[in-house]
Amino acid sequence: MTEESSVPPQDEKPNSGGMRIVGINLAVLAGYTIISALIKELWVLDMFFIGLQFVTCIVMAIVKRKWSWLLSGILVLVIGFSTCVSLINISMH
Numbered sequence: 001m002t003e004e005s006s007v008p009p010q011d012e013k014p015n016s017g018g019m020r021i022v023g024i025n026l027a028v029l030a031g032y033t034i035i036s037a038l039i040k041e042l043w044v045l046d047m048f049f050i051g052l053q054f055v056t057c058i059v060m061a062i063v064k065r066k067w068s069w070l071l072s073g074i075l076v077l078v079i080g081f082s083t084c085v086s087l088i089n090i091s092m093h
Helices: 016-036 040-066 068-093
Strands: none
Touching: 016 040, 016 068, 040 068
């Protein structure tokens, strides 16, 4: 037995696919939130898209069995809910 076979190769990069999934989901959230913030009456549509993206992330987490999809869904829900509340407050004044 050689020790070389038990040592992993040093050239491999760490798997950053999980954070890429989270980043893309947050970028999509930011995109349609900015569009709905520019047009004051679209906050209802923003709530619809947040709900749809949350459900999609949860389904993908179950299908793909990746924690990054679940994390994306939770972040979209928390950030999206707080953004929707602030958009509603702005549009009511």
